[in-house]
Each structure stands twice: as C-alpha cells, then as structure tokens.
Amino acid sequence: MSQEKTTKEWETQIENLIVEDKFQEENIPFYQYSEFENVKFISGNVYKATFKISQKTIALKCVSLHDKFTLDYLINEVKRHRKIEIHDSILRFYGVTKQENTNNYLIILEYVNNGSLRQYLETNFQKINWNVKLNLAKQIANIVMYLHSDNITHEKLNSENILVHDENIKINDFGMFKHISESLKFQLIDPNTIEKNKCSDIFSLGTILWEISSGKPSSELNSNIDLLNSIVKGEREMITPGIPSKYKEIYIDCWKHDENSRPNISQVVKNLSEIIISSASVKFGTSLSHPYNGRDEVTSFKSEKPNKRRRFLQISKIANFLKFRLPKFSFRYVKVNRQNEHHFNPSFIDVEIDEFIKDLFELFINLYEKQTSKMQLIMIKTYIRECNKNPVKVLSEMNRHPSHYWFTSLIGFFYLYGIGTVVDNEMAFEFFGLAANEITDMKYNSFTNLSLRKLYNFNKEIGLIYLANMYLTGRCVRKDMKKAFQMYSKVSDEGSIIALHNVAYCYEGGFGVKKNEGKAFELYLKLAKEGYPVAQYDVGRCYSTGKGISKDEAKEFQWYIKSALAGNIFAMCNAGFCYDYGTGVERDEGEAFKWYSRAAEKGHSLAQHNLGWCYKNGEGIEKNQAEAFKWFDRAANNGYIDSQYMVGKYFYEGCGTEKDIVKAICWLNIAKERGDSDANDLLKEIISKGIES
Numbered sequence: 001m002s003q004e005k006t007t008k009e010w011e012t013q014i015e016n017l018i019v020e021d022k023f024q025e026e027n028i029p030f031y032q033y034s035e036f037e038n039v040k041f042i043s044g045n046v047y048k049a050t051f052k053i054s055q056k057t058i059a060l061k062c063v064s065l066h067d068k069f070t071l072d073y074l075i076n077e078v079k080r081h082r083k084i085e086i087h088d089s090i091l092r093f094y095g096v097t098k099q100e101n102t103n104n105y106l107i108i109l110e111y112v113n114n115g116s117l118r119q120y121l122e123t124n125f126q127k128i129n130w131n132v133k134l135n136l137a138k139q140i141a142n143i144v145m146y147l148h149s150d151n152i153t154h155e156k157l158n159s160e161n162i163l164v165h166d167e168n169i170k171i172n173d174f175g176m177f178k179h180i181s182e183s184l185k186f187q188l189i190d191p192n193t194i195e196k197n198k199c200s201d202i203f204s205l206g207t208i209l210w211e212i213s214s215g216k217p218s219s220e221l222n223s224n225i226d227l228l229n230s231i232v233k234g235e236r237e238m239i240t241p242g243i244p245s246k247y248k249e250i251y252i253d254c255w256k257h258d259e260n261s262r263p264n265i266s267q268v269v270k271n272l273s274e275i276i277i278s279s280a281s282v283k284f285g286t287s288l289s290h291p292y293n294g295r296d297e298v299t300s301f302k303s304e305k306p307n308k309r310r311r312f313l314q315i316s317k318i319a320n321f322l323k324f325r326l327p328k329f330s331f332r333y334v335k336v337n338r339q340n341e342h343h344f345n346p347s348f349i350d351v352e353i354d355e356f357i358k359d360l361f362e363l364f365i366n367l368y369e370k371q372t373s374k375m376q377l378i379m380i381k382t383y384i385r386e387c388n389k390n391p392v393k394v395l396s397e398m399n400r401h402p403s404h405y406w407f408t409s410l411i412g413f414f415y416l417y418g419i420g421t422v423v424d425n426e427m428a429f430e431f432f433g434l435a436a437n438e439i440t441d442m443k444y445n446s447f448t449n450l451s452l453r454k455l456y457n458f459n460k461e462i463g464l465i466y467l468a469n470m471y472l473t474g475r476c477v478r479k480d481m482k483k484a485f486q487m488y489s490k491v492s493d494e495g496s497i498i499a500l501h502n503v504a505y506c507y508e509g510g511f512g513v514k515k516n517e518g519k520a521f522e523l524y525l526k527l528a529k530e531g532y533p534v535a536q537y538d539v540g541r542c543y544s545t546g547k548g549i550s551k552d553e554a555k556e557f558q559w560y561i562k563s564a565l566a567g568n569i570f571a572m573c574n575a576g577f578c579y580d581y582g583t584g585v586e587r588d589e590g591e592a593f594k595w596y597s598r599a600a601e602k603g604h605s606l607a608q609h610n611l612g613w614c615y616k617n618g619e620g621i622e623k624n625q626a627e628a629f630k631w632f633d634r635a636a637n638n639g640y641i642d643s644q645y646m647v648g649k650y651f652y653e654g655c656g657t658e659k660d661i662v663k664a665i666c667w668l669n670i671a672k673e674r675g676d677s678d679a680n681d682l683l684k685e686i687i688s689k690g691i692e693s
Contacts, residue, residue: 061106398414481511593619605635
C-alpha cells in the first residue's frame with residue numbers, strides 16, 4: 001500500500017471521528033448501519049429500509065458531511081427541526097448512520113409512501129377530485145400556521161419539500177441536502193423579497209396552492225413570469241375546470257406585489273375553511289370548516305338612564321350545555337410503543353399523558369362541574385396563557401398523542417371554539433363522534449381500572465352531549481332540535497346530570513319539545529338540591545325572572561350565593577349585584593365589591609366592568625381611577641361594549657391613564673359600531689371641539 005493511500009485513509013478516519021464526535025456533542029443519535037435491513041433503492045440518493053428491532057420502515061438519505069459547511073448546516077438544521085418536530089405533519093428526523101466500509105453518511109427520516117407533492121400530483125392529478133385537493137391545501141396551510149405561530153419561517157416551501165403519505169401531508173425540513181439547482185427548479189422565488197420572512201412563505205404557499213389546482217410544476221411559472229403577472233392582474237383565467245373561485249382568489253392574494261398586502265397565514269387558513277365542495281368527504285384530522293359565533297347569549301337588566309353606565313345583573317338566556325360531574329381521577333405513567341400510537345389498545349391499564357395535558361384535562365372536567373360554557377372557554381384560554389403555552393402547539397400535541405383517544409372531547413372543544421386553530425365545526429364533530437363511538441364502547445367496555453372507566457365514561461358522555469348541541473344549533477349538520485332533545489334524554493336516562501340539565505333547558509325554551517317552563521324549573525331545582533352549581537345558578541335566575549315559578553328576590557339571592565360559594569363565576573357576579581342593590585339581601589357595598597372581584601379575577605367581563613364602577617365611585621373600596629381604568633380596559637378587551645365606551649371616555653379625559661385622543665376615538669368607534677349611542681354622542685363632541693380649535 002502506498003504512503004499516499006495510507007495517509008488519505010488516515011485523514012478520512014480522522015474526519016469520520018470528528019463528524020461522529022460532533023454528533024455526540026450535539027446529542028444527535030448515531031446508529032450502526034447493521035441495525036437496518038431490507039435496504040432498497042428508491043430514487044436519487046434516497047433508500048427505504050427497516051429498523052431490525054422495531055420493524056419500523058424508514059427512509060435513508062445520503063449526505064456529504066466531509067466539509068465544515070455541510071456538517072454545520074446539518075447541525076443547525078437539526079437544532080431548528082427540534083423546535084418544530086412536535087407537529088405530527090413535520091417529517092420525523094431519527095438520526096444518522098454510515099454505510100459500512102464506506103464514507104457515506106445517511107440521515108434517517110420518516111418514510112412516506114407517496115413521495116413528494118410534485119410526484120404525487122404528476123401521478124394522481126387526473127384521479128383526485130377537489131375534495132382531496134382542498135384537503136391537501138388545508139393541511140399545508142395549517143402546518144405553515146403552526147410554524148408562524150411560533151415565529152418560525154420555513155424559507156424553502158416548495159412541492160419537493162412537501163411529502164405525501166396516504167394523502168396526509170408531511171413537511172420535509174431537510175431539503176437543503178438536495179442539489180441546489182434541483183431544489184430551486186421547483187420553487188418560485190418571491191421576486192419582491194430578498195430576505196426570507198413570513199410574507200415570502202405566503203408567496204411560496206400561493207405557488208403550492210396553484211400547483212395543487214393546476215397539476216403543473218411551479219417551474220412553469222418560473223419560466224413564464226408573464227403567466228404569473230397575468231393571473232395576478234386577472235387578465236387570464238385558469239383553464240383547469242372545476243376550480244372554486246374562492247380558492248383562486250386565495251393564491252392570487254398570496255402573490256400580491258406588496259408583501260404587506262398579502263394575507264397572513266391565519267387569514268389563508270380561514271379563507272380555505274370557508275370553501276365548500278359539495279358532497280365533501282373530509283379525512284380525519286385534516287380539514288377546516290366554517291367559523292361561527294359562540295352561542296352564549298347574555299341579557300343585562302339595566303337601571304334607569306341616570307345610572308345607564310352602572311352595574312348590571314347577569315342573566316344567561318342559554319343554560320350551560322357542556323358539563324358533567326365526575327370524581328377526580330389520577331394518572332400513572334407507562335411507556336407506549338409509538339408504533340401503536342394510532343390504535344386503541346384495551347390492554348393499556350395506565351395512560352401515558354404529558355403533565356400539562358393531564359392537568360388541562362382535569363381542569364376541563366372540573367370546569368364542567370361548576371361553570372357555564374362561556375366561562376369554560378375563558379378559563380381554558382387563561383390557563384394556557386398563564387402556563388406560557390402556545391395553544392397551536394397544545395392542540396398539535398394532543399392530536400398526535402399516543403393516548404389521544406382518552407380526551408377526544410377536549411380536542412373537539414379546541415376545534416369548536418378555535419383554540420390553537422380557526423373555529424372548525426367539522427373537526428369538532430369528528431372528535432366528539434370519536435368520543436361517543438358506540439362500536440368502541442361495545443368492544444372496550446370492560447376496564448379493570450376504575451379511574452380509566454370514569455375517564456372513558458366522561459369522555460364518551462361529553463362527546464354525546466356535544467353532538468346533541470351541534471344538532472340543536474345546526475353546526476356542521478342539519479339543525480334538528482327534536483333529535484338533540486332525544487339525545488339529551490337518552491343520556492340523562494343513563495344517569496348523566498349534565499344531560500338532564502340540558503333537557504331542562506330544552507323545556508325552558510321549547511327546543512325539540514313543547515315549551516314547559518314549570519317542568520324546566522322542576523328539573524333545575526332537582527339538580528340544584530343535588531349540589532350541581534350551574535343548576536343552582538339557574539334556579540336563582542328563574543326566581544329573578546319568574547320563569548316557571550313566582551318571582552322571589554330572597555330565594556333568588558339564596559340560590560345565587562349557594563352557587564357562588566360552590567365556585568360558579570356567573571353566580572359570583574350576580575351575588576355581587578344582589579349585595580350592590582339590596583336584592584333579596586341587605587345592601588352591602590363591601591360584599592358586592594368582594595364578589596365582583598372574585599368573578600373579575602376569573603375573567604368575567606361584566607364583573608370586571610362592575611368592579612371598574614366600584615373603583616370609580618369608591619363603593620366598597622377607596623376611589624382609584626387608575627384601578628377603575630384597569631378593570632374597564634380588561635372588560636373592553638373581553639368585548640364588553642359598555643366598558644369599551646368607558647375606556648374611550650377615560651382616554652379622552654385623561655382619567656386614570658394618560659390622555660390619548662387617538663385611542664379615545666378608536667375605542668369610541670368600536671362601541672359606536674356596536675350600537676352604543678353614548679359613544680356616538682361623545683365622538684360628535686370630540687369632533688366638534690376639534691373643528692372649533
């Protein structure tokens with residue numbers, strides 16, 4: 001052997017040691033090549049193989065790591081990837097291996113069976129309908145929203161870095177290992193953005209949406225910029241038949257010359273969710289549907305004109321639908337084989353759940369014992385925020401959790417109210433359906449662990465009740481109040497307290513059954529005597545309004561205070577009102593302040609508004625205009641119209657905060673647009689004085 005050859009081999013061995021030492025230093029898993037079997041060539045520099053121990057199919061991709069640039073680039077890519085790989089649609093990176101007796105390194109990636117999006121469209125475009133195309137577009141947009149919510153830009157979105165596995169999207173974040181010329185061939189570069197940012201991601205997303213609709217590669221746009229310009233200007237219609245006009249508008253907006261005029265990713269997701277394809281068959285876990293407004297309606301009994309901005313009594317017209325009593329349960333932890341993560345395994349007696357998700361689900365259960373649906377939503381959002389969690393990541397973590405089938409009702413709740421995503425009735429309906437699945441019930445009904453039985457029953461019951469709610473309101477399904485009432489009745493016959501409460505609500509409003517306020521009160525009272533806090537609140541409400549029973553202020557207060565002491569936040573606010581005005585109890589401003597404070601701290605907007613008045617007028621507490629402004633501001637940001645007027649007024653007068661005419665006009669305009677006449681009068685006054693000066 002020549003000296004030159006020996007030296008070269010020695011240098012190569014040194015290089016390999018340096019590379020592998022770097023992997024160890026950066027905690028990047030390194031596997032021996034002998035740990036894989038059935039290695040088969042796929043295309044280019046990619047192979048398919050099987051882990052011997054787990055029998056998991058993976059992909060191996062050859063990379064050159066014998067120069068500092070590519071090694072450092074891989075290290076940086078891995079660090080970046082670790083921040084986002086929690087999302088189930090980001091292609092998994094497992095580590096690195098090296099072929100025996102060679103210097104070829106391979107990165108180990110999750111295997112996908114349909115190749116890149118470009119390959120998938122080339123092979124299947126003529127066979128897939130618009131349901132499938134729209135489904136792919138929504139998945140990609142949702143992943144980009146996940147990245148942008150964490151201030152991460154992808155920077156190299158193109159149809160080669162987007163992969164497809166059983167019609168589910170996987171984003172490949174390791175596209176840099178492709179030859180640069182090959183990668184750029186499929187990427188239309190934003191001509192108006194030098195530095196990559198979220199706006200350039202939106203431009204690239206527009207190109208991908210165009211590819212999905214046309215079946216053509218983006219290289220066709222790259223080679224014909226006039227085509228792109230003509231599409232943006234609306235001078236040339238796409239020849240692809242059947243493309244929804246709304247869909248075309250979305251990708252054209254993404255291509256706007258001024259990047260600040262392009263929609264953000266949340267708007268793109270929302271716009272895609274509003275597209276309806278007739279007879280759509282949406283895949284589990286991928287679609288978005290119509291946004292909707294929350295269903296908690298509130299009326300306020302106001303005092304006469306001199307006290308128009310005074311404190312109001314909270315009366316909920318719609319009783320709480322979504323509550324269920326369940327004794328506390330606890331979790332123990334076991335390791336779950338990730339290969340089985342999507343399969344319900346009845347042999348699991350214990351459940352592996354992330355500590356935060358466990359605590360969140362326990363909170364979810366407890367809230368249904370005590371709160372109305374409006375307060376449940378507020379308190380879930382507050383809890384996530386106070387724990388410094390990203391709601392997009394929380395939803396993603398729950399979706400991909402190996403034991404997600406235990407808390408599908410909570411996942412449905414996230415989709416129903418748009419927590420970590422846009423409001424999506426179809427996805428909510430699917431997850432509630434999974435929770436209520438009768439087949440699962442029959443097959444896996446025998447649990448030896450009591451905590452798991454309670455957890456399963458709770459999840460199932462909430463799923464059934466939510467499904468009934470959606471039939472009652474006509475969300476995602478044809479409105480059918482009679483069916484909703486029948487569903488509530490059936491679940492209540494099996495012992496559900498919350499379902500019986502909903503039966504009472506239906507009698508009160510005449511929903512799916514003949515209206516009978518007396519029957520409704522009778523059921524509310526029965527539940528209230530059994531200690532159900534929301535029913536106690538409803539009994540107080542009935543005594544206040546004379547629904548199903550004669551008005552009785554003393555009994556009204558007694559039931560409000562009982563519910564408030566049990567933790568119901570709406571009742572806390574109303575107990576404060578009773579003390580404030582001497583309704584059914586001797587007037588006591590200190591007690592009124594105390595109960596308003598308790599409800600306000602929990603996020604109740606009306607209580608926050610009322611607390612602002614306490615500080616403003618010095619009732620039950622010393623006057624403090626700064627504190628008054630703080631609570632008016634919180635209520636205003638929670639959407640309470642009267643506080644929006646007060647915040648505008650405080651900014652205008654410089655009371656409790658620094659004077660700011662611009663902010664004053666902004667808040668007063670918001671209140672005016674929502675129909676507040678006082679805000680309109682004050683705006684006219686501000687404009688008049690401005691003209692005079």
